[in-house]
Amino acid sequence: MATARQFAFIIRCKSMKPEQVFAEMNRVEKAISDQGFDVRRMKKEDIKRFLAIYFDASFAGDQMPDIDGLQYFAD
Numbered sequence: 001m002a003t004a005r006q007f008a009f010i011i012r013c014k015s016m017k018p019e020q021v022f023a024e025m026n027r028v029e030k031a032i033s034d035q036g037f038d039v040r041r042m043k044k045e046d047i048k049r050f051l052a053i054y055f056d057a058s059f060a061g062d063q064m065p066d067i068d069g070l071q072y073f074a075d
Contacts, residue, residue, distance in 0.1 A: 008042070008050055 011028055013021045025041070033039045042050065 009028070009032070011024065013024060016024065029039050029041070
């Protein structure tokens with residue numbers, strides 16, 4: 001669809017235990033989907049691609065290293 005948009009929601013879960021984070025994400029996901037939106041959680045590659053586009057770095061965000069400068073360390 002030509003008018004389709006994608007949005008990223010970032011939820012801060014400071015001082016939460018992992019099970020609390022999981023419950024909160026389920027609650028947020030349900031609240032958004034109840035409003036008629038398609039919801040999916042971003043995987044690591046999706047997050048890297050999103051950040052690369054946001055910061056105008058690259059459209060191939062999945063090819064970016066996980067740790068900046070790691071290539072300069074010897075094995």
